[in-house]
Amino acid sequence: MIDGTQDEDDDTASEMDMDNYADDFKVAAKTKRKPYDVEYESLSQRSVEKLMQRDVEHICGIFGVEADTANLLLRHTKWNKEKLIENYMDNATAVLVAAGVTLPDAPTPSRTHSIASSSQSQSAARRPATRSKLLGLGSSSKSSAKSSSPPKPISRTPSKKADEAFVCQICFNDAPGLQTLALDCEHAFCTECWLDYATSKIRDESEHTVRCMAEGCALVAPDTFLRDILLGSVPATGEQQAREKTWQRLQELFVRHFVACNSHLKFCPYPSCTNTVSCPSAASKSSLITVVPTVSCGARGIGVQDSAASMSSSQQFVNGLGLKGKEHKFCFGCQVESDHRPVICSVARMWLKKCRDDSETANWIKSNTKECSQCQSTIEKNGGCNHMTCKKCKHEFCWVCMGPWSEHGTAWYSCNRYDEKTGVDARDAQSKSRASLERYLHYYNRWANHEQSAKLALDLYAKTEKKMEEMQITSALTWIEVQFMKKAVEEVDKCRMTLKWTYAMAYYLYRGNEKDLFEDNQRDLEKAVEDLSELLESPIEADNIPALRQQVTNKTVYVQKRNEIVLEDTAVGFLDGRWRWNVSVDGFDDPEDQ
Amino acid sequence: MASISSRRLAKELREIQAEGCPVGISLVEANDFSKWVFTIQVMGDSLYQDEVHTLQFRFDPQYPISSPAVQFVVTDGKQAPIHPHVYSNGHICASILGNEWSPVLSVIAVCVTLQSMLASCKKKERPADNDRYVKHAPENPKKTLFHYDDDTV
Numbered sequence: 077m078i079d080g081t082q083d084e085d086d087d088t089a090s091e092m093d094m095d096n097y098a099d100d101f102k103v104a105a106k107t108k109r110k111p112y113d114v115e116y117e118s119l120s121q122r123s124v125e126k127l128m129q130r131d132v133e134h135i136c137g138i139f140g141v142e143a144d145t146a147n148l149l150l151r152h153t154k155w156n157k158e159k160l161i162e163n164y165m166d167n168a169t170a171v172l173v174a175a176g177v178t179l180p181d182a183p184t185p186s187r188t189h190s191i192a193s194s195s196q197s198q199s200a201a202r203r204p205a206t207r208s209k210l211l212g213l214g215s216s217s218k219s220s221a222k223s224s225s226p227p228k229p230i231s232r233t234p235s236k237k238a239d240e241a242f243v244c245q246i247c248f249n250d251a252p253g254l255q256t257l258a259l260d261c262e263h264a265f266c267t268e269c270w271l272d273y274a275t276s277k278i279r280d281e282s283e284h285t286v287r288c289m290a291e292g293c294a295l296v297a298p299d300t301f302l303r304d305i306l307l308g309s310v311p312a313t314g315e316q317q318a319r320e321k322t323w324q325r326l327q328e329l330f331v332r333h334f335v336a337c338n339s340h341l342k343f344c345p346y347p348s349c350t351n352t353v354s355c356p357s358a359a360s361k362s363s364l365i366t367v368v369p370t371v372s373c374g375a376r377g378i379g380v381q382d383s384a385a386s387m388s389s390s391q392q393f394v395n396g397l398g399l400k401g402k403e404h405k406f407c408f409g410c411q412v413e414s415d416h417r418p419v420i421c422s423v424a425r426m427w428l429k430k431c432r433d434d435s436e437t438a439n440w441i442k443s444n445t446k447e448c449s450q451c452q453s454t455i456e457k458n459g460g461c462n463h464m465t466c467k468k469c470k471h472e473f474c475w476v477c478m479g480p481w482s483e484h485g486t487a488w489y490s491c492n493r494y495d496e497k498t499g500v501d502a503r504d505a506q507s508k509s510r511a512s513l514e515r516y517l518h519y520y521n522r523w524a525n526h527e528q529s530a531k532l533a534l535d536l537y538a539k540t541e542k543k544m545e546e547m548q549i550t551s552a553l554t555w556i557e558v559q560f561m562k563k564a565v566e567e568v569d570k571c572r573m574t575l576k577w578t579y580a581m582a583y584y585l586y587r588g589n590e591k592d593l594f595e596d597n598q599r600d601l602e603k604a605v606e607d608l609s610e611l612l613e614s615p616i617e618a619d620n621i622p623a624l625r626q627q628v629t630n631k632t633v634y635v636q637k638r639n640e641i642v643l644e645d646t647a648v649g650f651l652d653g654r655w656r657w658n659v660s661v662d663g664f665d666d667p668e669d670q
Numbered sequence: 671m672a673s674i675s676s677r678r679l680a681k682e683l684r685e686i687q688a689e690g691c692p693v694g695i696s697l698v699e700a701n702d703f704s705k706w707v708f709t710i711q712v713m714g715d716s717l718y719q720d721e722v723h724t725l726q727f728r729f730d731p732q733y734p735i736s737s738p739a740v741q742f743v744v745t746d747g748k749q750a751p752i753h754p755h756v757y758s759n760g761h762i763c764a765s766i767l768g769n770e771w772s773p774v775l776s777v778i779a780v781c782v783t784l785q786s787m788l789a790s791c792k793k794k795e796r797p798a799d800n801d802r803y804v805k806h807a808p809e810n811p812k813k814t815l816f817h818y819d820d821d822t823v
């Protein structure tokens with residue numbers, strides 16, 4: 077190795093060490109991660125662009141090419157730097173041609189490459205350009221591809237020329253002094269057509285690869301060429317904004333492509349959000365049998381500019397809790413639901429598929445009305461609490477199991493556990509299938525109920541907000557001091573999501589001690605949530621506010637603790653390989669072998 | 671200023687009228703710049719001897735930047751040719767109409783390409799997924815993302 081390079085390498089190495097120290101310090105400064113929280117980092121579009129920039133500079137340095145070329149090469153090889161370097165060292169010309177950087181050397185312009193991101197891709201062999209002269213319109217002086225030219229990097233600025241005899245072969249504009257552009261292939265078209273074409277590719281087709289418009293020509297327009305088209309000349313009034321938008325969209329498409337090529341990166345799925353989450357510990361499929369990678373891009377709300385400043389504090393409260401201000405939470409491993417903890421992706425997916433397949437059988441459960449088991453009058457559910465009181469006969473019962481509520485307050489509360497005995501006793505096929513349906517409905521019923529209660533939570537938010545306003549009037553409490561209600565509502569919502577997915581998990585859990593313990597934790601959380609939920613719906617009187625505040629705060633802390641126990645125990649169970657399923661799940665032992 | 675599509679189509683039409691269509695292709699209808707109809711025949715030795723098929727082009731204002739919607743007509747007793755890349759509803763799976771469309775291609779160029787696609791066919795059969803595709807196909811073939819596996823058939 078040459079001395080000079082050695083020094084440079086040393087410099088880079090020590091720089092990297094510094095980076096590592098900085099990272100270590102950052103991690104150490106963080107609060108200790110819970111076992112059910114996955115480690116991840118949120119990246120802005122700008123930060124991802126910096127990551128791309130680093131790869132581009134690396135390639136520029138090794139190959140001695142310009143950034144435009146490095147970009148095309150990296151995109152073509154799906155940002156697999158190692159593979160690109162290997163292939164380039166092996167046959168640089170072939171790689172440059174395949175990536176659309178240079179024209180093929182040989183006179184046969186066969187196009188056998190495919191661009192990684194092309195949504196339509198997979199075309200095995202492209203049509204050669206030999207017919208273009210025969211079929212093309214009019215008589216063009218600029219005919220088909222140059223037969224032989226040595227591969228050379230694309231010049232930084234597109235060649236502009238004012239050719240008096242020029243007729244654009246797309247729009248047939250022959251105005252003298254028409255501005256034209258061409259890539260290295262010298263297929264010239266007017267700037268207007270280039271602009272229309274690039275815009276259509278980027279805006280309508282969400283395509284980041286813009287090829288030469290000539291038939292059969294494989295050259296790809298480099299970034300600076302596209303920037304010149306979109307932002308170069310001063311556009312007519314009102315058009316500038318549209319062009320800048322197209323350019324921005326192109327930058328986003330580049331980032332999306334880069335993110336899609338890296339398994340440890342995911343683009344935020346919320347509309348009009350351009351953030352990315354990096355989560356290396358959930359990058360492989362096999363990691364998803366031990367972790368549930370719930371992440372957040374760090375942004376909130378839908379649409380970037382929320383007029384938060386102009387809203388009153390109470391409006392902000394409702395928006396903060398409601399859909400508009402929702403955190404951009406999502407699962408790094410699947411698209412099932414933003415947060416399906418504690419159950420792992422594959423089991424959550426399996427459960428949802430079952431629910432879809434059996435939707436008709438179970439549909440009645442989702443309805444908002446049921447009959448009172450005592451007087452048969454219709455009762456409508458309009459809050460999250462499951463403790464129902466019939467307006468007519470005052471019968472108190474549980475919305476989920478329709479059993480008397482009195483039984484739920486005692487120590488032997490067992491609304492959550494399905495009595496497997498009924499299934500075991502069934503002998504003939506008919507009663508067996510009935511038992512299996514009943515078993516499914518037991519879990520589905522509770523699953524759907526928590527989902528429904530969470531939807532009703534929006535109403536609860538509104539009610540809570542009103543209560544808080546009342547509180548500020550009727551008591552000496554300040555806005556800050558009534559935050560306990562908001563905290564409680566948020567906690568109930570969060571725990572209902574946990575509970576919901578515990579039923580999906582319990583449905584597939586193998587019978588035994590481990591499942592019993594899981595259901596004990598589930599029951600304790602459910603009881604705590606129902607208690608708090610009921611308290612939040614109780615009437616407020618001025619003189620009971622301090623007591624209520626104490627009670628709500630205590631119960632919120634307790635609910636939080638119970639939720640943590642469920643999440644933590646389940647997460648640790650996955651890491652320890654403690655959970656067994658009653659169906660076969662990828663990455664786990666088959667139920668038959670147990 | 672006339673839109674690029676009408677200026678371009680006017681030019682194409684003038685050329686067709688002046689020079690005529692290539693052998694086996696004839697213009698049936700071009701009343702406006704939104705829909706043109708041709709008949710297409712395969713000349714010489716081929717599996718499609720004595721067959722005349724009707725080809726319909728639909729253009730949007732973005733033509734020729736965006737490709738035309740091209741399909742065989744299957745109404746009024748007309749039928750799509752039986753070919754591994756032609757569905758019974760008239761939709762055609764050809765990369766030239768999709769991701770390999772180039773704005774320098776013309777209506778006549780498309781006709782000639784499809785004519786030679788038929789001429790080189792070795793076995794008359796429908797695409798393997800014909801029934802499934804036709805059942806769910808969108809009205810406009812441009813809305814389908816075809817999988818161009820083998821253009822040489």
Ligand SMILES: [Zn+2]
Nearest residue numbers: 244247266269
């Ligand atoms: Zn033009």
Ligand SMILES: [Zn+2]
Nearest residue numbers: 261263288293
């Ligand atoms: Zn070209």
Ligand SMILES: [Zn+2]
Nearest residue numbers: 344349373404
């Ligand atoms: Zn986001």
Ligand SMILES: [Zn+2]
Nearest residue numbers: 407409410421
């Ligand atoms: Zn998931």
Ligand SMILES: [Zn+2]
Nearest residue numbers: 448451466469
């Ligand atoms: Zn009643």
Ligand SMILES: [Zn+2]
Nearest residue numbers: 474476477491
């Ligand atoms: Zn119950």
